[in-house]
Amino acid sequence: MESTICDLCKNPFYADANQRICLNCEELRFDAVKEYIDSHEDVSFIELIEETGVSKKSIDKWLMEGRLTAKGNELKTYINERREAIKKLAQGYQNSTEITNVDSENANRISFHTKK
């Protein structure tokens, strides 16, 4: 943890590694994502990123935390693969290209909706 300046609101906050925006701004982004999903049908991962400007990393985090959810079994598959990828990375697995490919292929099949 180190003190840094939020990219969006320019307020100082304590950040984890690679964290660019403060929790407050992240929550505002979550609200924007939720609102987009609520007002559109069958939202894809790519569409969500392009339309809301929220990073894949943030969406990923919310998926893993169960704050965002999706139709069908695609999400379960995706989360399992993400967990495997994270495990591999933790074990010092070097072939990150493989991990990224697995990751994006399944991400494209996800169709979002929010937990009510």
Ligand SMILES: [Zn+2]
């Ligand atoms: Zn902020």
